[in-house]
Amino acid sequence: MIKFVVFICGAIVMSFEILGSRVLAPNFGSSVFVWGSLISVFLAGLSAGYYLGGWLADKKPSSRKLSLMIIIPGIFFLTFPLYSAPIADWIFTKDLGVRLSPFLASIALFLIPSLFLGIVSPYTAKLMICSLHTSGKTIGTLYALSTFGSIIGTLITSFYLITIAGTNTLIMGQGILLVAVAIPLYFMDLVCAVEK
Amino acid sequence: MVRIFCLLVLCSVLSPLQGAALELSEKQIFEKNSLYQYISVVEDSVKKERYVRNQKREYAQGGIYLNAPDKLLFEFTQMGFVSLAFLDRDPKDVLFVGLGAGAMPRYFAWHYPEAVIDIAEIDPDMLAVAQKYFYFKDNERMKTHIEDGRLFVKRAKKKYDWIVLDAYQNDYIPFHLTTLEFLKEVKSRLKDDGVVVSNITSTFRNKFFDSMVMTYKKAFPHFYILKGRKSGNFIFIALAGSKIKDRDSVEARARKVQSARKFDIDLEDFASRYEPAEAYEWGRAKILTDDFAPVNLYQHQRSAAP
Numbered sequence: 157m158i159k160f161v162v163f164i165c166g167a168i169v170m171s172f173e174i175l176g177s178r179v180l181a182p183n184f185g186s187s188v189f190v191w192g193s194l195i196s197v198f199l200a201g202l203s204a205g206y207y208l209g210g211w212l213a214d215k216k217p218s219s220r221k222l223s224l225m226i227i228i229p230g231i232f233f234l235t236f237p238l239y240s241a242p243i244a245d246w247i248f249t250k251d252l253g254v255r256l257s258p259f260l261a262s263i264a265l266f267l268i269p270s271l272f273l274g275i276v277s278p279y280t281a282k283l284m285i286c287s288l289h290t291s292g293k294t295i296g297t298l299y300a301l302s303t304f305g306s307i308i309g310t311l312i313t314s315f316y317l318i319t320i321a322g323t324n325t326l327i328m329g330q331g332i333l334l335v336a337v338a339i340p341l342y343f344m345d346l347v348c349a350v351e352k
Numbered sequence: 353m354v355r356i357f358c359l360l361v362l363c364s365v366l367s368p369l370q371g372a373a374l375e376l377s378e379k380q381i382f383e384k385n386s387l388y389q390y391i392s393v394v395e396d397s398v399k400k401e402r403y404v405r406n407q408k409r410e411y412a413q414g415g416i417y418l419n420a421p422d423k424l425l426f427e428f429t430q431m432g433f434v435s436l437a438f439l440d441r442d443p444k445d446v447l448f449v450g451l452g453a454g455a456m457p458r459y460f461a462w463h464y465p466e467a468v469i470d471i472a473e474i475d476p477d478m479l480a481v482a483q484k485y486f487y488f489k490d491n492e493r494m495k496t497h498i499e500d501g502r503l504f505v506k507r508a509k510k511k512y513d514w515i516v517l518d519a520y521q522n523d524y525i526p527f528h529l530t531t532l533e534f535l536k537e538v539k540s541r542l543k544d545d546g547v548v549v550s551n552i553t554s555t556f557r558n559k560f561f562d563s564m565v566m567t568y569k570k571a572f573p574h575f576y577i578l579k580g581r582k583s584g585n586f587i588f589i590a591l592a593g594s595k596i597k598d599r600d601s602v603e604a605r606a607r608k609v610q611s612a613r614k615f616d617i618d619l620e621d622f623a624s625r626y627e628p629a630e631a632y633e634w635g636r637a638k639i640l641t642d643d644f645a646p647v648n649l650y651q652h653q654r655s656a657a658p
Contacts, residue, residue: 181526182533
């Protein structure tokens with residue numbers, strides 16, 4: 157189950173990034189500055205999330221807490237259409253230049269959700285590591301699953317999803333997916349048997 | 353194993369041949385990977401023509417006759433000018449979205465020296481190429497703005513008589529320049545009787561073409577379609593005003609423009625061939641919006657309409 161969660165979160169990060177380019181285009185175009193902003197903000201969110209996730213993981217980790225970390229971006233996604241257009245329009249009217257405008261919009265729209273999705277990997281690693289002898293293998297598996305999820309997320313979104321549904325619908329769909337995987341996680345008690 | 357080896361050898365022999373898809377008479381004189389695209393300038397020594405291309409094998413984005421750089425080489429650039437016959441007066445304020453080789457704005461400026469022209473082009477290297485190889489020059493009446501077309505339109509304070517939409521990335525239009533929201537923004541930048549003309553390439557009737565038609569219909573009260581004879585290009589002519597243009601008045605105006613401005617293209621012939629968009633009605637084609645616009649896929653899907 158927890159491996160599946162890591163896979164889904166990996167898929168959603170990249171899927172969201174692809175959709176992010178669609179969200180930004182109406183107000184900020186599709187210049188290199190838009191792509192640069194988008195990618196760097198996602199990476200910033202992820203790296204902050206990794207750091208924070210590692211820090212949190214050392215404070216009484218539980219799958220219940222993990223499920224909350226996943227529900228939060230889920231709620232951001234579910235309500236995305238409500239705030240994305242007003243925020244993007246507002247930044248557009250401020251006219252801060254071709255670089256700063258898309259950069260700020262990316263921060264406002266994508267930083268927090270990607271930060272929470274970044275928390276997932278180190279946090280699950282902590283939950284799943286049962287012994288130091290196999291910790292390398294556990295971490296390796298999680299990395300692989302997360303990145304494999306990202307590949308699938310990128311491909312499915314750009315090849316198919318964009319062609320069958322609107323951007324807002326897809327982002328809300330991701331929100332539903334995140335909440336759907338987080339809820340069972342909340343009621344599970346995934347603590348290592350060995351550690352107990 | 354041997355078979356795989358043979359295949360590899362074959363591939364390595366064939367791939368350089370594929371890459372160099374120039375005609376024998378063609379010579380590449382410039383090439384660059386710009387921020388947005390691959391730009392290649394090619395000269396044909398037999399036809400005496402020069403083109404700018406974005407892919408090695410693809411159609412040219414623009415071009416000129418080497419011996420007559422002031423003529424319009426491509427049919428779609430000629431066809432675009434017929435839209436001037438839908439305007440009852442001379443255009444004064446004009447906007448081009450997408451520069452290409454700059455042939456259209458240059459031709460226009462030459463025939464309407466009094467007009468004030470803005471050009472929105474995203475790629476600074478494209479401007480450099482137009483200047484260096486295609487005799488394009490900015491001046492006090494014609495200014496190229498290096499900016500995304502959508503942003504330029506959104507930020508424009510001015511209203512225009514004539515807007516030309518011809519922004520392509522390789523062989524498709526960037527999605528945010530195809531949507532209903534964008535067309536409404538374009539309409540809001542037109543004067544009351546202003547005209548917008550758009551170049552739509554479509555090698556066959558694909559889903560993109562159908563969706564584009566329905567999107568224009570939704571954005572503009574009246575819109576007309578002209579199909580190229582030699583090329584797979586369509587020209588969309590949409591009017592901001594609600595006054596219907598009848599063919600006689602358009603043809604008469606085309607004649608007048610033709611003689612007054614000494615056009616060396618047959619505007620009247622184009623004017624006799626356009627069709628009102630009412631003839632095109634596909635209820636099933638989806639309207640393109642900022643939220644939903646799968647332009648890349650639709651370009652490659654055959655039309656569902658009969």
